[in-house]
Amino acid sequence: MAQIVDTSDFYPGLKFKWQEGMWEVVNFMHHKMGRGGATVRTKMRNLETRSTIEYSFRSGERFERIVFDEKPAQYLYKEGDGYVFMDLASYDQIYLSAEVLGDTVNYLKDNLEVSLDLFEGKIMGIDLPDRVELKIVETQPGYKGDTVSGATKPAKLETGLSINVPMFVNEGEVVVVDTRSASYLERAKK
Template identity: 65%
Template structure:
C-alpha cells in the first residue's frame, strides 16, 4: 500500500514520486500568500538522473512517498569520476555516479560503511552514517589567545570538504563531522 504525504510533510530528505520520477527534497520553505492559500517552495533532485529543480507547490498537494529498502554497503574507491561501493551481502561491486550521490561525495572516506537505498532491486542512492571521522589536510595555524573570541577557522578535510573548526584544531588531526549539516562536532577520540 502506498503511503501518501502532502506538502505539510515536506522536509529535507523526504523522497516522493512526482511527474513520473523519483525525487528527494533537498530544501523546502512554506510561504503564506496574502488572500490566497499557502505555497511550498522546494529544491528537489531527481534520484535517477541527478538533475535538480526549484519548484513551487500549492499547500495540501498530495504525493506518494517512496520508502526504500536498505542494504549494507561499504565505500571502496573513486574510479575516474565514479564511486565504487561493495555490497556487504553479495560482495558485488556497485558503481555510482556523482550525479546520483550529490553532496554526499564530500563525506566518502575509505571503507566508510553506508546503506544502499534499494527500490525494486535497483540502487537509487546511499544513506550516510550521521557522523564521519575525517582528517584535516589544511587549516591556518591557531594563535595563543584566539579561543577567547569563540569563533572558528576554515579547515579542509581529506575529501575537500571545508568545515569551520575551533582555533585549537591543527593540520593532521582527525575530527568528527555531522553528515546531515556538514558541521564540526568534536575532535576524534584517539
C-alpha cells in the first residue's frame, strides 16, 4: 500500500514521487503570503538523473512516499570512474558510478559500511553513516591559544572534500565530519 505524505511532512532526505520521477528533498521553507495560501519552496534532487531543481508547492499538496529497501554494504575501493562495494550478505562486488553516488563520494574511505538504497531491484544510491572520520591532508598550521576565538580555516580532507575547521586543528589529524551538513564536529578520539 502506498504511503501518502503532504508538504507539511517534508524533511531533508524525504523521497517521493512527483511528475513521473523520484525526488529527494534537499531543503525546504514554508512561506505564508499576505493573501492566499501558503507555499513550500523546495530544493530537490532527481534520484535518477541526480539533477537539482527548486520548485514551489502549494501547502497541503500530497505525494506518494518512496520507501527504499536497504542492503548493508562496505566500500572497498575506487576503480576508474566508479566505486566498488561489497554486499555484506552475499559478498558480491557491486560497481556504482559517480553519477549514482553524487556527493556521497566525498565521504567514502576504505571499509566504510553503508546501506545501498534499492527500489524495485535497482540501486538508487547509498545511505552514509551520520558521522565519518577523515584525515586532514592540507590546512594552514594551527596556533596555540586559538581554541576560544571561534574562527575557522579551510581544510582539505583525504577524500578531496573541503570543510572549515577550528584554528587549532592541524594537518595530519583525524576529524569527525557530519555527512548530512558537511561540517566539522570534533577531533577523532584516539
